[in-house]
Every structure is written in C-alpha cells, then in structure tokens.
Amino acid sequence: MWDLEFPRAGRTIQNKQSSHKKAKPLEAALETPALIVDLDAVRRNIARMKAHAAEAGIKLRPHGKTHKSPIFGRMQIAAGAVGLCCQKVGEAQVLVDGGIGDILVTNEIVAPRALARLADLARFATVRTVADNTQGIDWIADAAHAAGVEIGVLVDCDLGHGRTGVAEPGAAVALGRQIATTPGLRFDGLQAYHGSVQHVHGFAARTAAIAAANTTLARFIAAFEAAGLPPAIVSGAGTGSFAQQAKAGYTEWQCGTYIFMDKEYRDIGDAAGGLYQPFEQALWVLATVNSTHGGERVVVDAGLKSLSLDGGLPEAVDLPGWKFAFGGDEHGKLLRDASHANPAPAPALGSQLRILPGHGDTTINLHDAYEIFEGGKHVATWPVAARGRVK
Numbered sequence: 001m002w003d004l005e006f007p008r009a010g011r012t013i014q015n016k017q018s019s020h021k022k023a024k025p026l027e028a029a030l031e032t033p034a035l036i037v038d039l040d041a042v043r044r045n046i047a048r049m050k051a052h053a054a055e056a057g058i059k060l061r062p063h064g065k066t067h068k069s070p071i072f073g074r075m076q077i078a079a080g081a082v083g084l085c086c087q088k089v090g091e092a093q094v095l096v097d098g099g100i101g102d103i104l105v106t107n108e109i110v111a112p113r114a115l116a117r118l119a120d121l122a123r124f125a126t127v128r129t130v131a132d133n134t135q136g137i138d139w140i141a142d143a144a145h146a147a148g149v150e151i152g153v154l155v156d157c158d159l160g161h162g163r164t165g166v167a168e169p170g171a172a173v174a175l176g177r178q179i180a181t182t183p184g185l186r187f188d189g190l191q192a193y194h195g196s197v198q199h200v201h202g203f204a205a206r207t208a209a210i211a212a213a214n215t216t217l218a219r220f221i222a223a224f225e226a227a228g229l230p231p232a233i234v235s236g237a238g239t240g241s242f243a244q245q246a247k248a249g250y251t252e253w254q255c256g257t258y259i260f261m262d263k264e265y266r267d268i269g270d271a272a273g274g275l276y277q278p279f280e281q282a283l284w285v286l287a288t289v290n291s292t293h294g295g296e297r298v299v300v301d302a303g304l305k306s307l308s309l310d311g312g313l314p315e316a317v318d319l320p321g322w323k324f325a326f327g328g329d330e331h332g333k334l335l336r337d338a339s340h341a342n343p344a345p346a347p348a349l350g351s352q353l354r355i356l357p358g359h360g361d362t363t364i365n366l367h368d369a370y371e372i373f374e375g376g377k378h379v380a381t382w383p384v385a386a387r388g389r390v391k
Contacts (some may be wrong), residue, residue: 012388030378032352034286035197035305035367041282042259046079048279049242053080054336056246061085061104061235063256066361069370070098072259083126085235089114096125096186098385104235105129106191106254108156108164110136112143114391126150126316132166132189137185142186152188154180154233155222159194159213188235190224192217192252194340198240199264203271210241222248226275232387240267240276244282256372262360264311283352284317285363286371287332295346296336298322302355302379303331311359318353319344349380 007268018331028154030036058093062076065085073084073095083102083375092103102125109115109129121127131137131153155175166172172190180187183358194213194308200206217234224231237245239257257265268276287302300316314324316334320335321343327333332355336343347353357363365387372380 005341007373018051028143030286030352030371032288033302034371035364035369035384036284036286036354036371036373037260038280038282039372039375039379040274041280042075045261045279045282046076049136049255050079051384052242052246053213055263058097058246058250059252061252061254062259063238063254064091064095064100064386065107066080066256067259068094068362068364068384068389069382070095070100070385071382073098073100076259077105082252088390089117089385090391092121092127093117094386094389096121100125102126103128103192104154106193106235108136110139112139115139115143116146119143119149119151122147122149124152125354126152126153128188130154130156130164131175131179132156132158132164136177137182137230141182141184150186152182152186154189154191154235155179155187157217159170159192159236161194161196161218163195165191169220172220172222173229174228176224176231177227187205187229189231189235189251190220192220192234192236193238194236194241194251195238199268202266203269203273206240206268207244210244214245217248217250218389230369257360260360260364262311263315263356263358264360266356267312281317281356283364284356285314285367287353287355289347289349289351289353292346292349298334298347299327300334300353300355301330302358303327303329305356306328306363307332307357308359308366310361310362311357313360315355315356317351319347324355 017343061080061083062081064073084100085104085106087107092105105182122358153177155172156165157172176187179185189318197213200209234249234251237250237253241254242253242255255285259277259281261281266275272278285302289298291302316322316324321337321340323337325333370382
C-alpha cells in the first residue's frame with residue numbers, strides 16, 4: 001500500500017487508517033481513480049533516453065500520443081528532442097497550441113477537414129505528415145495550396161507491420177518523386193515504424209524480428225539513394241526496439257512509452273531473461289479499496305473506465321500475491337493467488353493502492369488529468385490536454 005503524503009488545504013494528510021475502533025473512511029486528499037505520475041522518475045527516464053540517443057548519434061522525436069501533454073512535451077524538447085510526433089491532427093493542434101514548434105503526424109490524413117486543420121497548423125509550426133499513396137499526396141498538396149503553406153511529407157514504408165505504408169521500395173521511390181515535384185509539399189524522408197516487433201516476448205525472438213525489419217529498411221534507404229533522393233529524415237523505432245535499431249539507418253527515434261513505461265513493455269523481457277526495465281515505471285492508477293470479502297477478494301474503484309484492457313490485465317504492484325481482474329466499468333477485483341508462497345495481507349477498507357496499467361497510452365486517454373508527485377508528495381495537477389483528440 002502506498003504511504004505517500006498528500007498536501008491539502010495547507011496541511012498534510014497521511015494515507016493511513018485511524019486506530020479508532022470505529023474508524024471512518026479516510027479523508028483522502030486524492031479522489032480515485034487517479035492517474036498518478038512520479039515526476040522524479042519521468043525526469044530520469046527523459047535523461048536516460050537522451051543519453052541513449054546521444055550515444056547512437058540519433059535525434060529524438062518522442063511520441064506525444066503517449067502523454068498527450070504539451071507540458072511533458074516541453075520537458076522532452078528542453079532535454080534536446082527535435083520535436084514531437086503524434087497520430088492525429090487533434091493531438092497536433094493541442095501540442096502546437098501548447099508551445100511545440102515541430103510536429104510529425106505519423107498517420108495518413110485524408111479527410112478534407114482534417115487536412116485543412118493540418119495545413120492551418122503549418123502557419124504556426126513546422127508540420128510534417130506521412131503518405132503511402134498518390135491520391136493522398138495530391139490531397140495534402142490541395143490543402144497546402146488552399147492555406148498558402150508548405151507541408152513536409154515522409155513516405156510511409158511498411159517494414160512488415162502490415163498496417164499502413166508502402167511495402168515495395170520502387171513504389172516508395174515513385175511517391176518520393178511525386179512529393180518532391182509537387183508545389184506546396186516538401187519531401188522530407190521516410191517513416192519506417194514497425195510497432196509489433198517491439199512487443200515480441202523474449203529477447204532473442206524480438207531481436208530477430210527487429211533485425212528482419214532493419215534489413216527491409218536498408219532496402220528502402222538504398223533505393224532512395226540510388227534514385228537520387230537520399231532521405232534527410234528516417235523516422236521510426238520505439239521504446240522496445242531503439243537499442244537494436246541504433247545502426248539501422250534511422251536519423252530520429254519515435255520512442256514514446258519510455259517516459260512512463262507500462263506492464264506490457266515491462267513483460268517483453270530483457271537479454272538476461274528478466275523484466276525489460278531500461279526505464280523506470282513512473283505512472284500508475286491510484287485506486288481505493290471500497291469493498292472487502294473475508295481476505296480472499298477485495299474490490300477497488302478502478303474498472304474498465306479507468307484502466308484499458310488492450311495491453312493485458314493490470315497489476316496491483318503494492319499487493320504481491322494478488323491478481324487483478326476486471327469487475328465491470330467501475331470495479332476492479334483483487335483475488336488472492338493460491339499459488340503464491342507469501343501473499344501480502346489483505347488491504348484494509350479505504351486504503352489506496354497503485355495499479356500498474358497494461359497499456360499506458362490507452363489508459364491515459366481515459367483520464368482528464370495527471371496527479372503529479374515530486375519527492376513523494378503531491379505537487380500539481382496537469383491536464384491530459386489531448387485526451388480524446390481522435391480526429
């Protein structure tokens with residue numbers, strides 16, 4: 001259980017039960033479920049990634065879809081990042097409004113209104129996006145012409161992920177030529193992101209998958225160089241693959257989750273067979289125990305509306321020997337693990353526990369605000385400013 005102190009109304013309230021026989025529910029300083037962040041760990045994670053990039057001679061363009069926050073984005077820029085990337089124009093608008101001056105939208109944008117908003121952003125910041133077909137390039141150019149701006153475009157290359165992107169280097173070169181000769185557009189290079197290799201469990205299997213992606217990327221880069229279109233930017237990689245992609249030809253990394261980490265990344269495994277922990281866990285959902293059942297099952301106030309399911313089941317990190325199970329929209333169940341040799345005692349009614357999300361990005365999108373802790377104390381509330389910006 002978490003014994004951080006929470007300042008409120010000029011005084012300190014400790015998260016401990018009263019010893020009175022008829023103890024009343026705690027006057028908790030933080031209402032739950034709450035998205036909590038260890039700012040000290042965030043700063044260390046940012047510094048570590050900066051050091052990794054510097055050692056590899058690669059620039060950083062962290063993915064803003066993780067934190068959805070200009071505040072965290074500005075921290076990354078202050079530590080040397082060249083800009084941010086994001087997935088949606090709405091996210092880009094929030095980041096630019098919050099002071100981020102260089103944005104790459106790493107998604108194909110084809111809807112007319114979204115393209116108009118993207119072009120409008122180019123009045124205030126350096127704006128780039130990606131394309132994988134000729135029609136999309138024409139539509140980006142139309143939007144740029146209507147707004148009187150220039151938009152940088154990267155050819156989206158499929159390294160085997162099987163989502164967006166061009167799978168054949170010759171076709172990618174043809175798109176690069178189209179971009180380079182279209183007024184209002186600027187050919188800025190290649191996007192080469194392969195998300196699924198980052199989550200392959202087992203270090204050897206993941207390394208092999210990443211090596212195959214790197215080989216494919218080398219073919220794309222060679223094709224562009226042979227065509228006289230050397231890419232100024234090769235953007236990609238991520239939290240689970242950056243180390244094995246340091247010499248693959250990337251000029252910038254798009255790592256995002258490293259700032260907070262989550263259970264999904266932790267569990268992919270490291271070279272020694274342990275957990276993957278190149279960065280510290282810095283984000284949890286704080287939940288309150290609101291029902292107890294004889295020490296074998298307890299219920300917390302964080303369910304599907306507070307913790308996403310796509311990255312697997314969360315974990316109650318303060319309660320070893322107990323398994324998390326969803327109990328509906330507003331409830332999470334903690335069940336004693338009969339196979340555990342020494343499970344923690346059942347938590348008391350009203351106590352608060354940290355829950356480690358399976359997938360941080362989608363969990364963050366369920367919350368309005370971050371509760372920021374520094375030196376073990378609650379110091380601020382920051383908005384999840386781009387929450388829900390899916391257009």
